[in-house]
Amino acid sequence: MKKAATIRDVAARAGVSVSVVSRVLNGTGPVAAPKRAQVLDAIEALAYRPRAAARQLSQGHSDTVGLLLADLTNPFFARLADRVVADARARDLQILLMTTQEDPHLEAQALDTLLDRSVGGMIGTPTGHNVERWEKLAALDIPAVFVDRTVAELDQVDVVSIENVQSAATATRHLLDRGHTRVGIVSGPLDTSTGVERVRGYEQALRERGVARDERLVRPAPFRGDRGADVVAEMLALDEPPTGLVVANTAQVRVVLKMLAQARIAIPGDLSLVVFDDNPWTDLIRPPLTAVRQPIDMLALHSVELVHARMRQKLPPAPRRIRVPAEFLERSSTTHL
Template sequence: MKKAPTIRDVAAAAGVSVSVVSRVLNPDSGPVAPAKREQVLSVISDLGYRPRAAARELSAGHALTVGLVVTDLANPFFAQLADRVVWEARSHGVQVVVMTTQEDPHLEAESLDTLLDRSVGGVIATPTGGNIEKWDRLRDLGVNVVFVDRAIAELGDVDVVSIENSDSARRATDHLIALGHERIGLVTGPASTSTGRSRIGGYRAALESASIDIDPILVRDVPFRGDGGGDAVGSLLALPEPPTGLIVANTAQVQSSVRRLVQMGVRIPDDLSVIVFDDNPWTELTSPPLSVIRQPIGMLAVHSLELVLGRMQGRLPAGARTIEVKADFVPRSSCAAPARSATSKSATR
């Protein structure tokens, strides 16, 4: 069966960018020179290209629809992100279809098929890392895609919005090093994800800059779902030489990690200095309040929506954009210089 022509095929045959074809299909989205418009329309006719329903909606002046695919709404980070995207979209008169994948590539594939059926014009997504062909097909059919929080290496031509993950991890590690810590544990997301790799990279860069030997046993990459954070913390503190500082760079595992510390009776910061990646108010209500890397969720939502709408309306030039938003480091009293007795106390637990 012959594959149906895509918007990219039209652009290639006409010798123009995809954004120009989009403007031809959606007259209100931007100007196109008359000769170029006729050229694109001729190619559309020759190839038998059929614009998607979403494009017809746009040209008819109906409300735009954007798909939002997040991995886990039980994770406060993604719950807040979804809420902010919907809020921002409403202010632009845009409808949002929210899907959740629960970190399952199979559910993600089903979600993408559903969004195609709904004829969305764009998708903002936190990808699981798989379904490369599905993402390519979505874009071949003219759907504009923006990845938020994570990226996929094989899809380097997709717009990405994230925090400065490497820089954030480096700043957290630098803070503990400045206090005198050399044994610093890191609990992060899976190394198969761009966020996990970047945060491990920032951690390692800080240690290397301070001429501190990197001990791989102090780095634990754990799944986003489940209680892997608490298990990782327990195993780190059971080491013959446990860490005196800990960075929990897996936002979904912060509560599990802190819960395990409380259950073990670890005194913060006397036994262990702690920094977490989180944006929840409860982190300053603990005793002591936790030092945090505060992720600017609102800015992630704003930039993601601006990018996807800019692509849908043909207002942005060709070429992928990567926007990295600086996160705030908020030092609190959960960090202090390491006590000489901390190692022996932790090792006996």
């Protein structure tokens, strides 16, 4: 494997000192135009990693934003990407879209690629891993905004998400108030912020109504694959199965519905159901589904506004946390017990 170029390699090729290269990259001091050009040429020739920063310095700024989303087979992320592109275009920003497929290794590769492409900012849905690579963006003065999820170790990054705890509590409370004391939840993985926060909201509602938590009814599932169907089948096979269910993992709604139809589980007669998110078809199937509608347009708008302002250095350095309320839509998939 070819060894990555170092700052010393750049200095040697450009015929300048390391301190001159550092000043060009970081803007920490004056550099004569001919020497500056030599350094930028050397950085390009050697594919030195901070070349994204160097190009931005040579051009003033980059108008390209990297958009790194989890999974475009998930309708939530497909619609989010569409809105981000539209909002970015309105601000004369270009979007470079990549996906992680919920794989930390693909996320690491994508982040490296986006750095090589000289992005001026990033909007991303993190897997929860690759903390060092996300931190590298900050070291290169490339602003990042997390949308939908966050990472605890990266509390310096701006975040735009829905009110996950409140939304899951509202969905669970809706079922409890209809007499369902056996309420299950299918969450995202518990190493993601959305998975943790939605389970927290579910537990909050149980405590408020004095209902004991049953570990067997709290079932995380990956965002990809069909595991959601399996965990719901396992819950329904219990001696005391749930009579109410919150599918708080948007990627698993379709497979759960397919399994329930195949098992001839009547909704809401056998099982009252609340789902995240409100897909275009949720009010068209029979019965129409009670849903937590995530405000995708607002998530996209806030994300683009934040990264644009950061790229133009128009915000104070303190990180922003924007949590947008979701809308609860009561339809016909839930009933009183």
